[in-house]
Amino acid sequence: MVLIGFSKYAIAADKPNDWENPQMISLNTEQSHCTLIPYQNINQALKAERFASPFFKSLNGKWKFNWVKKPANRPMDFYKTEFDVSQWDEIDVPGNWQMFGYGIPVYLNIPYVFKKDPPHIQQDYNPVGSYRTEFTIAKDWDGRQVFLHFDGVESAFYLWINGEKVGYSQGSRTPAEFNITKYLKNGKNILAAEVYQWSDGSYLECQDFWRLSGIFRNVYLFSTPKVHIRDFEIKTDLDNNFVDATLSVTAKVWNYGEKNCEKPMVQVSLYDSENNLNGGQVLMKATTALIAPATESVIMMKTQIKNPLKWSAEFPNLYTLVLRLMDKDGNELEIESAKFGFREVEITNGQLKVNGVSILVKGVNRHEHDDRTGHYVTRESMIKDIQLMKQFNINTVRTSHYPDDPEWYELCDKYGLYLIDEGNIEAHGIGYAPENVLANRPEWKEAHLDRIRRMVERDKNHPSIIIWSLGNEAGDGTAFEACSDWIHHRDPSRPVHYERAGRQPHTDIVCPMYSRIESIIKYAQEEQNRPLILCEYAHAMGNSVGNLQDYWDAIEKYDFLQGGCIWDWVDQGLIKTTEDGREYWGYGGDFGDNPNDANFCLNGLVLPDRGLTPKIWEVKKVYQYIKFLPVNLAEGKIEIINKYFFRNLKDLIIKWEVIGDCEQVLSGNISQPDIAPNESKIIDLKNYKIIPKPGVEYFLNFSVITANEEALVPKGHEVAIEQFELPIEIVVNKTSIEKFPELSITQDKAKATITGENFNLIFDKKTGTISSYVFKGTKLIEAGPIPNFWRAPTDNDFGNGMQKRCAHWQKASNNRIVKKIRVKKIAKNRIDVLVDFVLPDVDSKHRVSYSVLGSGDIVVASNLRLGEQSVHELMRFGMKMRLPKEFEKMEYFGRGPHENYWDRKTASLIGIYKSTVRDQYVPYISPQENGNKTEVRWAAFRNEEGMGMMAIGMELLSMSALHYSIEDLSQEKRGTKHDIDLQERDFVALNLDYKQTGVGGDNSWGARPHKKYTLLPKNYSYQFRLRPIDGGDDPKDLSKQKFELD
Template identity: 45%
Template sequence: MDDSDKKFEWENPEIIGINKLDPHNTLIPFDDEESCFDARKNSPYYKSLNGIWKFNWVRRPVDREVDFYKKDFIDKNWDDIDVPSNWQMRGYGIPIYTNIKYPYSIDTENIPAINHENNPVGSYRKKFDLPKNWKDREIFIHFDGVKSAFYLWLNGEKVGYSQGSMTPAEFNITEFIKDKDNIIAAEVYRWSDGSYLEDQDMWRFSGIFRDVYIYSTPKIHLRDFFLNSRLDENFENGILSIKLKIRNYSDKEILNSNLKVLLLKDISSLKSPIIKIEKEINLEKKSEIILKLSSEIKNPQLWSAENPNLYYVIFSLSNSKNELIESEANRIGFRSVELNSKGELLINGKSVILKGVNRHEHDPDNGRTVSFDLMEKDIQIIKQNNINAIRTSHYPNHPDFYDLCDEYGIYVIDECNLETHGLRDKIPNSEMKWEKACCDRMIRMVERDKNHPCVIIWSLGNEAGFGDVFNKMKKAALEIDYTRPIHYEGDYYNEITDIISYMYYPPRTIKMTAKRNLKKEEERPIMLCEYAHAMGNSLGNFQEYMDLFEKYSNLIGGFIWDFVDQGLRKFSEDGKEYWAYGGDFGDEPNDKNFCINGIVLPDRKPNPSLYEVKKVYQGIKIIPIDLSDYKFEIINKYQFKSLDFVNMKWELTRNGKLIQEGLIDKTIIGPSEKTQIKIPIRNIEEKEFSEYFLKITSFLSDDCLWAQKGHIIAWDQFKLPISSESIIKEMDDVYPKINLQNSDETILLIGDNFKLTIDKSSGLIEELYYNRKRILTKSLKPNFWRVPIDNDIGFADEDLEDFKTTNIDYSWKEASEKTEIIELSTENSNPGLTKIFTKFKVPNSDKPMEIIYNIFGDGSIVIINSFTPNKEMIRFGMQTELSSEYNKMTWYGRGPHETMWDRKLGASIGIYSGLIEDLVHNYVRPQENGNRSDIRWCKLTNEQNEGILIKDMGGTYLNISAWPYSMEDLELATHIHELPIRENITLNIDYKQKGVGGDLPGLPSTHKNYQLKKHENYEYSFLIKPFFKE
């Protein structure tokens, strides 16, 4: 059968459903009021159809089993598939990752056509029985998410059709269902005209990927309700306005029935509710009525992300005999959302900064199918790291997610499932044929999620252009709910959006914009719906954004792009696990690793950037008043809660070692208040060559929903003004004599338990032995190169002409390889000290690089390195290799995690240690990693605690990293499983490497103050000496 010329519903944007019911809030009836407090899935009138279904997959619609829906169809030879799931993650077809370009099956030259030769179809069948207690009730089937379009049959009868994959599709199946042996059949199409509206930057999956269930209701049923729980003008009392839809499905008139509404805090107050409203109900047969009720609530506990206080509303319908027909419940929170004339976002009358993150629904093993446990884990991670807001980029999430956000306390921007990035200049625009689909997507989101206090802003979509369709979408949303502002970043001229929204504005630009808007008295707030692009080793200068958010009233915050690396778990032929990205499945087109932008890895382990986020977003700030007298000010940046939920401690260290500590007396510091304290430090015995740090830490005083007692939520650290710096001392009468052997090829220096060789042809230390063991297995050479991070490489796309650029200056890689010795001399006037002076010709410099080796008789080597580049430099350091036995690193500096020049605020100064294999960070795409900043000293030791000590000698502090592989290995690898474990350890001893940036999506954006500038002289010095077991 050739159907290539036939037009189907899935190619007609004006057909978005057949027999699909109108949307409503998520609800399930119960038998009694007490049971309403239980999870909806525990209702006797809920039956899950999740589980194993029979499944058949074909590449083309013409190849599908057209009669599969019939009851007598034999499916025993079909495969089994678990529902919910994405069929690509179960071996049927391949996932496609593309950012902007539409997959080839979507015929963008012939909108809204779909390529019939490449539109896979999944046919699903499942057999089930009806629960016995469902007799004489209305039966509904509910699909929480199917991508991208599907037809539905029950017992051989066609039920309907649906598209719009991220909101529920629901059908009344009462007339089709039987008591036993029901056969449900669903025919799912990978691509449809709806796919034109779903061009989000994400993996393209298909299938029944969210829950499927049936539920039953009595013939008179509370079908929908909207709980508008706003506050009075003083933000003290609540006003509960309720709009209800009650439907009579029967052929009989319903008279003298009763509706009862209860508001209560929990099940214990069921007999003594806060309010009780009763209303007589009369319904014509086959009819629906709309009721509006309201009541004032005195001094309710208000909901916010900081204090997510929730109440229950119980609805009960009874018949004329006062027999209970059904009960339904919903949690609500009393809170208000407003925008004021200062451009502030007000929650309950208080200005709030959105410390947000964008979040895709992503499971590395199941694709877009995300379990309840994983949703909850995500929210716990988010709360533990001081994030208070989520943008559901770029579609409504699973319904359970909003319940969790209500409970845990997260502000949510709920975003409509609309993105046409690759065609945003064409659709939807103002075309009438797309209006119905776009408005339907908006309406279904708002209707489903309208009762969630966590949802504070509705978003019309993402990167879908602009036109009259968006006016219609906003109007449709406001007809349902006028209490929340409307956001749309694509409204570039700010015609309809209530919030002025930008993506990837650097701090200087957002600062200018804020000042300009305040000057011209623009009342709308400014928000960064995407910022701080966290692709790979990124998220530099993050604190600069928060400083601006706190300074300018009309900057209400932003949302990091994004939460989780969208990598998929895959295994190499030899069984090694790795994270796959675009192109790894043979998918074309693809955008490679541009889906890897998370502050956590696919398995939710932290990327180093997460620690920076936690620090910058923290809600407690300590600032010094008088460091010499140990006086500080504690600022409570929370808007709604006092600091009685935390304890505070202080720790004083000398050179990284704890010498004093104590608890800070608990003081009630109210929301947005501050107080001064004095730390009771006892007399400090000042010692030469010492520095002192005071760290003040705030931690949970009790267990809470998202973390255990003792969880650290904030800290600040201060260097006290009582330190003295170390210096190089030449002590002629202390060091043992050095035996210097000078040949044509080498300079050999032999001393007390050490031997060092310098190659005259290179001017570099080639060998270093301590205690007859070779420590350095490769020359200690200058290094100006780093393995390119994602922001170095950049992202270029034909649809992003402004972003096209040649990003990496490979001349610095050549400079590392082509450095030539031009001068070498020795000075050994002191028998215990030999100085070797070298000069090198280095590409990219008009002046020679100078390296001075100060070699002492005990094996200590002080190296002084100075260089003036004539172009911006990537790195200034030295690199060598050590035997792999020296695989433990201990350091005094920032830690314990990886830090970079412009991303190190989240790491405190201390003494840390770990195995080299644990100190690298396995970014999904291998790149420069493992750096530790501000290092005073570092030891690399073996199991016998012997090795080398490296120490900063110039006061600039060092940046050090060590890898169990070579730099070449790291640069050649495209996935982590390709990295070998070598016999030697690569050691980098750096002055600095330039910052990582992160203002722009996968593009160079390092700020000037984190650049190694041209024509500036850079000098640093460090000591290498043997370290033996103490």
């Protein structure tokens, strides 16, 4: 007996767990098919609202739930009907169990969360969630087949109905569907699901996102007749002129009954967007002789459609296809439908084309993310994403890095976005060595193919999908070659994309990630038979997306460059709550997850709640479809280029204005401009005559708005902007200082006090800075100006090691030594203070001169002279000071209104902007440099009474004003501080700079800002003027004063 027992144990031990066997992918699941639901009548079918069908029943809601840390502790018999779960917790389905406190969310980029030993999963910690719920079946479903459908379960699960085992599935982001008809009974039915956090499938799901688990997408039942259209495929093939179309429909009809089904017929009808029946009759029909029980018949039909409306992201014209299944006597057995579009994708002459037109991919990568529910996203959230994308000129989404919820595709079909549909395959934690990658291991081949097949079969009818992607960062190997071959055979109507394939033949598109501009230009300068589309670029981590315009200057210049997808759409922050009840967004490490990749999940153009960041405005401008070129600015002659691919500009309004001192002096509209796609027209602005005034800068601004309401886009929405500085200048006569009031000075070893009419100024000789500046009883400066060469490191700075490489510049400012200070009365109404600093940390000298005038103006000149010591680039060259907190009201003349930088300012037009200091702060979840403005002519800061101070650049300045110091915004290393950690200071931290190095954005792990946007080590100098103001002063007038100073 002992020997027999030992033998049985040994046999069992040799058989791997299903969830540790890459060749055990599913058990008793249905074949993959397109997203479908039967309807009761034609009206329901035309609406195609799946969730409203009487043959649909949602099981979403509260389920009983038990969670254990390892499989050995799971409740073994919980699936039995008599098992008591009344004392179990309840959990929301859909949902990730970590979001309800079961285990913790873990954020990692590359590594696996578990010990790496494919296909094995550690036994000591692999949580198991046991789910129970109950449901009843409607009486009118009697005699029908009933299917249980899970849209997404992570990672692997077993299913029982009424105590009987139904099956098993893994593959988290494509459906698992079971025919449960034979397991059902009248009245209450019990569903039990046992979900494993990790399985061998997890080795193919090592994506850069929060690692979450559970039943996180919709769960529902649907019923069908015994003879059922199990799947159907819609294909459209446009003729050589892309006018007429061949419509092909393939229906797969399965007989679930016990008898032969003789001569079933499938009828196909076509309806337009107004539900008008094409041709007023059935479009086509076909029969098959017989379908035996448990077999399938494939019915194929084809017809010609005369000049249908075409589908594109710009014009998402949809038709409704209705399929009727009839028995031999003409009785209707079933009716199904789908919204689809006539659209053709091809690659010819090295270019990706939609409906014969070469397009540009103005894209983003998008993870499914909700800051409160994790990977479960609602329809409302999807629509919000699409609305923002449409309004910010984004036309393409890569579903990084897995197939999305089925509703996403229906919405993209409806509203118009191109999709790169990506397979749920990423094995980043394995690495890319050919001998290690799973794609080169025969036992993993089917696991790769299964994920690709399930994606393609589910999503094949969506016109929004123009490219299939095999996955992401999983190395390359024979399995991917097989996947590419399978897709090309199964669906030759779309190209295949896979980044790790490089230029191998199993990718139709060269799709690198984070290639530099010079690299893609090199590719495009040679003759190619494949386009280059950056699958990821412009890494948008924190304060980033610099030099985006430079990328697109190259993309629009070269035919073989066709755009790319920014990484990525949304900051993946999750809500956390402080002990005192304040909410904030957490990132890696905030939930006790260790190891973690900190804030590397915060790369979005939008915040977790879809709040906008300044980065997305730059994207909107760079991605815009209308271009303006100056032909003759003096005469108002402009070339307008329509960069849309299908849209004429007739349904837009082009508004123009000429502003001087940011006041409108001329304006006009160009209504219904008839400019065809990819065409241009030179226009003459009417009544274009400017009478210039001295000292006034003039700009010609364009704003293009929608003339009518469009889907998700309101009437009057701005789609494009442009600005030109006009070549008009009348020089202002310089102001003599002779009539300024007299100044007096007193000084000792510690300070120098300069007194003028209505003001008093104290220089601290020890620090070489102004310690007090009082005007009409109001303190203007609390400290400074102080030489400054540093900024709070951005995420990109941390990525390229700036905080260490350039630390000598931070020390240079803090460790400056006053070498000499000289105070000299130049005239009765002018006193100069000259301060010489030594900067020992950079072996350099820095001189600051102050010319104090009787008007209260202070002309500040800053000069840096490098020594012989080798130093690195400067983060900024400027001066910082502190103003009273009461100087909250802010007005400036420069680029705005959004935060902008040397390499990210295309979207920020020059103007006069009024705001507050508090509103200058940009709430990056992990604090860093923010709030900067470039090309600033002047800036004014006032209290409630209108008293304050302004700064006027003797040249264009870079400026920021915040209630936080550089030190407040700084971190010792990336991802160790949160926005909520900041406490507003009781001062205004004002930075007045010659320039600040750009923010960069090629990547966040080594790339530096481009040289042309970098303050390289050399001598620098610049000047600005400080001026007290009161309630009656107009900064525009004061800024025009030019002084005669020696």
